[in-house]
Amino acid sequence: MVARGAANVWWVFDRKRQIVGRDNVIRSGIETDPKKARAIAKKAAHHMAIVVVESLRSTDFLSDEDTTDHLVLDIKPDVLAVMQDPEQSLIIASGHFGNWEVAGHWVSRFKPVAGITRAMNNPLIESMVKKRKSRFQFRPIPKHDSNMGRFLEVLDNKEFLALLFDQHAGDYGMMIDFFGHPASTFKTPAMLHLVTRTPLCFASCRRIGPMKFEISTSNLIHQPRSGNKNEDLKGILDSLNRDLEAAIRKDPTQYLWGHRRWRD
Amino acid sequence: MSDTAKEEKIIGQLRRILEESSTTEPDWDNFGRNSTIESLGLDSLTILDLLYDIEEEIGVHLEAKEVLNITTLGELVDLLIKNGA
Numbered sequence: 001m002v003a004r005g006a007a008n009v010w011w012v013f014d015r016k017r018q019i020v021g022r023d024n025v026i027r028s029g030i031e032t033d034p035k036k037a038r039a040i041a042k043k044a045a046h047h048m049a050i051v052v053v054e055s056l057r058s059t060d061f062l063s064d065e066d067t068t069d070h071l072v073l074d075i076k077p078d079v080l081a082v083m084q085d086p087e088q089s090l091i092i093a094s095g096h097f098g099n100w101e102v103a104g105h106w107v108s109r110f111k112p113v114a115g116i117t118r119a120m121n122n123p124l125i126e127s128m129v130k131k132r133k134s135r136f137q138f139r140p141i142p143k144h145d146s147n148m149g150r151f152l153e154v155l156d157n158k159e160f161l162a163l164l165f166d167q168h169a170g171d172y173g174m175m176i177d178f179f180g181h182p183a184s185t186f187k188t189p190a191m192l193h194l195v196t197r198t199p200l201c202f203a204s205c206r207r208i209g210p211m212k213f214e215i216s217t218s219n220l221i222h223q224p225r226s227g228n229k230n231e232d233l234k235g236i237l238d239s240l241n242r243d244l245e246a247a248i249r250k251d252p253t254q255y256l257w258g259h260r261r262w263r264d
Numbered sequence: 265m266s267d268t269a270k271e272e273k274i275i276g277q278l279r280r281i282l283e284e285s286s287t288t289e290p291d292w293d294n295f296g297r298n299s300t301i302e303s304l305g306l307d308s309l310t311i312l313d314l315l316y317d318i319e320e321e322i323g324v325h326l327e328a329k330e331v332l333n334i335t336t337l338g339e340l341v342d343l344l345i346k347n348g349a
Binding site for chain 1: 287308309310313315316317319320328329332
């Protein structure tokens with residue numbers, strides 16, 4: 001209730017995000033009617049506020065051995081085998097869809113997970129989030145301190161590296177179609193996979209009911225090295241974007257439409 | 265092949281790779297062992313691109329974490345020779 005209220009206030013005052021969100025929904029082709037697109041973007045704004053509350057409240061059930069009341073799992077066998085292998089690390093690529101925090105904490109039951117985190121604007125919420133994260137094997141890498149050395153250390157330790165790849169990547173990115181329109185996409189998960197040979201998969205965590213989620217993964221992404229770096233990168237990033245699009249289509253109201261992914 | 269000839273060959277290969285992939289304009293006139301990684305426009309993100317190209321062009325797989333610690337082209341050449349280039 002509080003989360004929805006805060007999201008409503010934010011929605012009313014942040015007109016710029018309203019427009020970006022609505023226009024992104026239309027551009028994706030998920031909805032062409034501006035009023036319906038705006039409704040999706042508004043629900044998505046609510047969703048982001050709910051993500052914070054859910055993440056804080058999910059601590060208890062994520063600590064339980066039996067999570068069947070809260071989690072439906074669709075982890076592909078090849079991915080599960082890597083997760084359970086103490087000798088293997090894994091790059092988990094995902095987007096700002098559903099509740100990626102819940103997924104990150106669930107997967108940390110296998111081995112430590114490192115991911116880039118951005119501090120919450122509200123110091124009280126930030127303190128609660130930090131306290132909660134410390135209960136799991138989650139190792140936050142502050143955004144300002146995220147660099148390749150940290151990522152390689154995680155992989156070298158045979159841990160999981162969780163990367164959200166769906167924000168505007170600027171000059172370092174590669175232009176890859178997202179819902180049919182070119183978007184600068186982070187190359188990091190793909191380059192790490194190609195150079196270190198660490199297994200890579202896509203994962204998402206969709207809310208399917210109150211405090212109930214479906215965590216699913218793709219199969220491991222196999223991109224044989226062709227000798228053409230850009231072709232190899234494109235193959236992987238295309239695959240990741242298609243997986244993310246498919247997840248979003250299942251419930252467009254759980255995606256961060258307010259981000260300016262397309263900059264042309 | 266003498267050590268010097270081997271080094272020169274590798275430096276030439278690295279130059280070709282960087283000429284094709286670099287998005288900056290390194291000082292090619294002074295390109296050599298003493299060139300710093302930074303002056304070649306490489307950072308921790310683009311170094312992975314370089315590693316991919318090295319493996320394809322020179323045929324040597326380098327551990328990324330080892331390469332992150334080097335500061336000059338000369339150190340990279342030494343690492344490549346140590347790994348069989």
